[in-house]
Amino acid sequence: MQVTSMNFTVESWNQQTVVVHVGKALDFRNASDFKAACQEQVRAGVRNFVLDFSETGILDSTGLGSIFSLYRQVSPLDGQVVFAAVSRPVQVVVQLTRTYKVFRQFPSLDAAREAVK
Amino acid sequence: MAQHSILVVEDEHTLRRLLEYRLSKLYRVRTAANGEEALERVKEELPDLVVSDIMMPRMDGFALQAELQKQRETRAIPFIFLTAKADESSRLKGRRTGVDDYITKPFDIDALLTRIERLLERTALFQTQLDARIGQDFSKKLMPKALPTVEGYSSHFFNNPKEHGGGDLFDWTEPEPGTYYITIGDVMGKGLQAKFYAFSFLGYVRSTLHGMLRETRSPALLMQRVNQVLMDDPTMEETFASLLLVRWEPAKNELTYANAGHCRPLIVSPSKAEVVPYSDIILGLDPMAEFTDTTLQLSPECAFVTYTDGLLEQEMEGGAQLGEGGLMDLIPGVYREAQPIDRMLEQILAKSTLPEFADDILVFWLERQALRERQAPRWFSPFSDQADRKV
Numbered sequence: 316m317q318v319t320s321m322n323f324t325v326e327s328w329n330q331q332t333v334v335v336h337v338g339k340a341l342d343f344r345n346a347s348d349f350k351a352a353c354q355e356q357v358r359a360g361v362r363n364f365v366l367d368f369s370e371t372g373i374l375d376s377t378g379l380g381s382i383f384s385l386y387r388q389v390s391p392l393d394g395q396v397v398f399a400a401v402s403r404p405v406q407v408v409v410q411l412t413r414t415y416k417v418f419r420q421f422p423s424l425d426a427a428r429e430a431v432k
Numbered sequence: 433m434a435q436h437s438i439l440v441v442e443d444e445h446t447l448r449r450l451l452e453y454r455l456s457k458l459y460r461v462r463t464a465a466n467g468e469e470a471l472e473r474v475k476e477e478l479p480d481l482v483v484s485d486i487m488m489p490r491m492d493g494f495a496l497q498a499e500l501q502k503q504r505e506t507r508a509i510p511f512i513f514l515t516a517k518a519d520e521s522s523r524l525k526g527r528r529t530g531v532d533d534y535i536t537k538p539f540d541i542d543a544l545l546t547r548i549e550r551l552l553e554r555t556a557l558f559q560t561q562l563d564a565r566i567g568q569d570f571s572k573k574l575m576p577k578a579l580p581t582v583e584g585y586s587s588h589f590f591n592n593p594k595e596h597g598g599g600d601l602f603d604w605t606e607p608e609p610g611t612y613y614i615t616i617g618d619v620m621g622k623g624l625q626a627k628f629y630a631f632s633f634l635g636y637v638r639s640t641l642h643g644m645l646r647e648t649r650s651p652a653l654l655m656q657r658v659n660q661v662l663m664d665d666p667t668m669e670e671t672f673a674s675l676l677l678v679r680w681e682p683a684k685n686e687l688t689y690a691n692a693g694h695c696r697p698l699i700v701s702p703s704k705a706e707v708v709p710y711s712d713i714i715l716g717l718d719p720m721a722e723f724t725d726t727t728l729q730l731s732p733e734c735a736f737v738t739y740t741d742g743l744l745e746q747e748m749e750g751g752a753q754l755g756e757g758g759l760m761d762l763i764p765g766v767y768r769e770a771q772p773i774d775r776m777l778e779q780i781l782a783k784s785t786l787p788e789f790a791d792d793i794l795v796f797w798l799e800r801q802a803l804r805e806r807q808a809p810r811w812f813s814p815f816s817d818q819a820d821r822k823v
Contacts (some may be wrong), residue, residue, distance in 0.1 A: 336667055343621075343622040348435070351460075351477075375622070375741075375745065376618060376620045376674075376741060377598070377620060377621050380619060380620030380621050380670075380672050383714075384694055387716075387717070389671065403754075407755070411691075411695065411741075412674060412714040413693050413711055413712055413713040413714060414693070414713060414714060414717065416713050417713065417717050
């Protein structure tokens with residue numbers, strides 16, 4: 316099975332907050348692009364990242380690593396990284412690594428928007 | 433693979449925009465209007481290739497190239513000069529300072545694209561060969577040369593590091609006679625970088641172990657220390673790792689482990705497989721993270737099986753990954769095999785959509801053998817339990 320869409324999109328909610336629609340996969344193939352895109356946002360002043368995993372079928376350890384880098388970058392700046400609409404495959408990885416202790420999860424983007432703003 | 437990034441340095445606005453427009457169809461493009469700005473861009477992120485004008489205000493192309501030559505990490509970036517000066521003198525000057533290529537204005541954009549592609553290919557080829565050599569070297573250092581040999585136990589190990597695989601690691605040590613510490617982990621990321629970090633990380637684990645064993649025998653406390661060391665070291669800032677640290681005392685048939693977000697080990701017997709459930713957060717995220725020890729007894733004819741995530745992520749018929757459940761269904765069936773790991777991997781591949789494993793595979797199988805007494809014909813032995821009872 317080939318994953319055709321490797322894309323993620325960044326949507327701005329306000330000056331400090333963006334939502335990243337992660338798309339079908341975040342793995343070794345696009346993790347460095349993801350990292351670069353997030354770094355650009357941080358440079359532009361964004362502190363809060365809502366990651367939308369509603370469509371995500373693949374999250375491997377390289378992809379997860381890029382999310383961790385983002386977390387370590389924004390947490391000293393009082394920023395946060397939260398997960399929204401976490402799909403089953405992503406949930407498995409989050410459970411395995413016990414990272415739910417660090418990343419707050421919300422059932423939907425709306426719920427995340429309420430909490431983060 | 434991520435798109436190549438190209439830095440375009442050109443003072444003339446129109447040409448700069450044109451180049452940005454044409455090149456951005458194929459590459460990630462950043463621009464600068466002179467050498468000084470270009471150095472700023474390079475500082476932000478190293479480009480894979482620089483296309484630069486020569487005549488520019490503030491800092492010209494030659495000065496820029498000379499600056500890049502001074503730094504170790506920028507010295508090898510391929511460089512293409514664009515210039516209106518078709519005269520021989522600047523051409524020669526360019527050659528002397530080690531320019532990789534040279535295009536004279538007015539130029540054909542397709543010719544420029546061809547040269548960019550050729551230079552990138554050459555660099556990539558060189559890099560791949562270098563990576564493969566260093567990667568193999570690291571992979572060897574991340575794996576044990578031998579396994580512990582203990583009466584009443586047998587152990588098996590399988591590892592198949594890929595050139596572009598990740599940072600799987602495995603190590604064991606016997607710091608005092610009869611007590612073993614087993615380390616299995618996965619440093620996040622892919623390729624040479626992951627292997628390099630895994631190598632540094634394993635160094636931390638080893639030194640923490642040896643340094644702290646006088647104070648504590650607790651895998652949880654050792655884990656806490658490794659996490660702190662990892663978080664305090666700025667060069668390891670981008671390093672995240674899952675790690676399982678096990679203290680094994682064969683005389684007591686006891687295993688005590690702490691698990692930092694690593695794949696959960698299994699206890700396997702010929703009839704069933706069970707998950708060893710407890711684990712804590714992965715290393716490198718939370719400086720205050722605490723870990724917990726869990727102790728378990730290994731019964732005769734049971735194996736403690738640990739592995740890294742490449743195994744579970746293998747895609748199976750129907751499109752789903754193997755997963756913990758899939759592994760548990762299959763593993764008791766290979767228990768009595770002489771080479772249980774090999775048989776297990778064969779069976780997984782037989783039901784996979786792929787002919788081989790997509791990622792690195794690492795499995796360690798530690799088995800407590802059946803009790804010897806039961807295999808012996810006891811009724812002939814005057815010292816056996818039964819004989820005692822008869823008397």
